[in-house]
Amino acid sequence: MFLDDMKIHLPNSAFLGNIDTFIRSFDSSAPTSLNITANDKWISVHPVVLSLIASLGLTIKPENIICQPLMAKSRHYFERMGLFRLLGISSGIQVVAHESAGRFIPLTQINNSGQLTNFITEMVPLLHLEPSQADPIKYIVSELVRNVFEHSGSKYGAILCAQYYAKSNSIRIGIADAGVGIKRTINQSWPAKTDLEAIKLALIPGITGTTRKEGGTEQNAGAGLFFIKSIAKVNRDFFMVYSGNAMYKLLKTESSKQVRLYANPDKDKHSENEGLPRWQGTVVGVDINLDHKSEFSALLDQIRKAYAEGVKERKRARYKEAKFI
Template structure:
């Protein structure tokens, strides 16, 4: 392993640091993704804080490198690991890679397990895992999250139909009771929004132009009978109805939507594929009564 490249995971792995972290580990080329190093050691010694954005991105980064034939090694001090490493372990991160740190992991009530997004499981995750978990965090009814479940399923459809991510996609959610925030992150390491949009709009050249087009009402990239292709607009409207915020990253484009207002910015680093984060305040989610079922004998 003397020839392996050592990558230190930053002290804080969150939405502000994920893109620079990715770019330190992989080289993303337009039209092709090429490995920088055949072997990489990911060093966890500096890691002290992880947000859902960092969790999913770290998961996707390792999955991407492994899918490209890169040998991955994890450097972890099992006898003196940080609470952040224990948090990753409790949320199923190391289990996904067949690693047992002997820390007796136990899923915390405030998180879901990290979920690999595949065509075979994405519907069951949103309906059987995410929505019941949201109900437990908020005390709200299932009907309160019906539209969110539909919007997330549409995003998953887009990942499976358009992203060409070869299984490199993940979903994760966490509740922060101290500030009443729920964060749901879905991200893939696919071709990105611009690649998909340019199949329909040849006059779009930049990532920002593509993200603007894809996030506008009535613009659709739907290509299969079960995919309406309106995932971005649907999740924006759904999040607004829940008094929340949704953030997007794709390439060097970033967008944040709140109360129907979109704010765009250009990122310093390239984000491969597409990243979506939904941020909700548990105090401000409308509680919609479940409809009573009628029974006949």
């Protein structure tokens, strides 16, 4: 072990509902070496945890990565998901290869649009999804990866993986990049003093780091993260964004309450954290319950309406502000 190294501990449980504890325990103080430890009894984590570790590992030479031998009964999962392959280290874990169809999409590094197209094409049969179920998943993956291409500046591309959970009949997706982070991107066009402010700006419909124009441009409308958050909200699921030293997490809407889409992320039921270990790029996790029966086209229409109303409201507010100054 190096005297000063980054440290990540794989706990017995780290999903979007309780991921705050995992992130707070991450030590990012020494960016040239990494020490991975784990719970000895059991490890069960959201795909976003794997994407985060793999993305981090790509920035470090394999000889500077130390992973304690995994003893937990669930250790084979990490070998099957391709964590050690991407880290460039040996796990010492022997597994019998299984077809991944219907269960998971292993960690994948995507560096260009061609690879993204191939990934999405292969993803649907792997997850055995009906067309109505596949459409929102394809949209989410496409938007998140394109965000990495267009904004992150990461030379390692996007790292993502996904898992189907039969008990909850849901898909959980995690994507991470080791790029410049949301604040630096947003600050190209919008003032954000903190990482949390920048994340919230990125979640507002029509806000993008590529222009000061409300509603963005034809090429970049500032819609991606807002649409993905909205899909999660309509499905009453979790969604989180972690960048810099801050995290915004959409919390589940209770089944007894009507779902309303807000342009302002502060109006959503959510939690927010600052002062977290600094993540240089951006990490996004989302859960999508497959029991939701609405047609995706109808869902997109609903979100587009909220998007348009949000942009119009911000334009109106800016006009009033300019008029009465």
